[in-house]
Amino acid sequence: MTHALTLPVPSSAGSIEAYIQAAQRAPLLSEEDEFHLARQFRETGDLGAARRLVLSHLRLVISVARGYLGYGLPHADLIQEGNVGLMKAVKRFDPARGIRLVSFALHWIKAEIHEYILKNWRLVKVATTKAQRKLFFNLRRLKNSLTHEASLSSAQMMTIAEKLGVKPEEVREMEGRMSARDLALEGQADDGEEIFAPIDYLADSRYEPTRVIESRDYARLQDEGLHDALKVLDARSRRIIEARWLPADGGAATLHELAAEFQVSAERIRQIEVKALQKMRQSIKDGKK
Secondary structure, three states: OOOOOOOOOOOOOOOHHHHHHHHHHOOOOOHHHHHHHHHHHHHHOOHHHHHHHHHOOHHHHHHHHHOOHHHOOOHHHHHHHHHHHHHHHHHHOOHHHOOOHHHHHHHHHHHHHHHHHHHHOOOOOOOOOHHHHHHHHHHHHHHHHHOOOOOOOHHHHHHHHHHHOOOHHHHHHHHHHHHOOOOOOOOOOOOOOOOOOHHHHOOOOOOOHHHHHHHHHHHHHHHHHHHHHHOOOOHHHHHHHHHHHOOOOOOOOOHHHHHHHHOOOHHHHHHHHHHHHHHHHHHHHHHOO
């Protein structure tokens, strides 16, 4: 569904207001029209009907995304991730259940935004299990309502643990993860003083003679196999793989940048990337036989 839905993409700070204004102008649907379009999409796969359902709910995504600006992530990215959730909701929406799309889509929109925040808020993941993710968002909300200090007191942790129905130790651990700073490998000696950062004492065995020889042989074999594997891809898939995994300038393209280039959703780019990698792995595997 996402491949053919050429929806507007909030790509930069300069265009975000224009995008929001365009989304606000999208016509709302009556309950009767909404159910009719949903049935039409489920029964015939009419992408035009799906597009109308998505466009009429873009303002919902904008409203939800605005509530997560406190995490310091780009508003445009939050909206785009919410749009992915909205399209997933439209694909799964069943009008026979008797509920409006807005109620059904809310879960999917928040789920995609939550996933994006957890992947990008810290270099190291702060929450991996479902229970940890729930605690992460609830703890941040309650912490903001209890104190403006950087850290919680023991009494405040006890209060939050009681409200959330978890152990104080779990609150303390999550608070530690949320408060931790990412440590750069290379220090910044702004005052001219010599400092020692992790990069100074981490061992580097790359230049050990046998390791160099092994690396060269491995790289040669990899290059030969990779070159052949890229040949099995169509032009678009190859462009996506090269931009994501083999960038000439060393900077890999994001899903959203490629989505803007091909005028499709970030989810569609991810799907193409996954299928392309599968084809390449199979090609390399066949070449070794």
